[in-house]
Amino acid sequence: xxxxxxxxxxxxxxxxxxxxxxxxxxxxxxxxxxxxxxxxxxxxxxxxxxxxxxxxxxxxxxxxxxxxxx
Numbered sequence: 001x002x003x004x005x006x007x008x009x010x011x012x013x014x015x016x017x018x019x020x021x022x023x024x025x026x027x028x029x030x031x032x033x034x035x036x037x038x039x040x041x042x043x044x045x046x047x048x049x050x051x052x053x054x055x056x057x058x059x060x061x062x063x064x065x066x067x068x069x070x
Contacts, residue, residue, distance in 0.1 A: 009045045011038050026052045029060060 004010065009024030019034045022041035026048060033044040051057040 011041050011045075024048060026057065028064065 009022055011020060011022045013019075014021040014034065017034065019036060020038050020041045022033050022035070022045045024031050024045050031048055033041055033048065035041040035044060048057065
């Protein structure tokens with residue numbers, strides 16, 4: 001597998017779930033997706049990046065430490 005460029009996220013095998021996982025940081029928050037194959041995970045990461053660019057990314061209900069301190 002080729003090395004991924006900056007901003008593409010990371011893809012790895014998650015032993016506990018038996019699935020492939022992908023992580024990407026968008027707007028200072030780590031987003032994780034799971035899939036059966038690395039290709040499926042890569043397409044889900046691309047979809048997250050597209051949603052972030054379009055402004056249609058769902059807002060998580062968790063608060064970051066920085067937001068809590070404010």
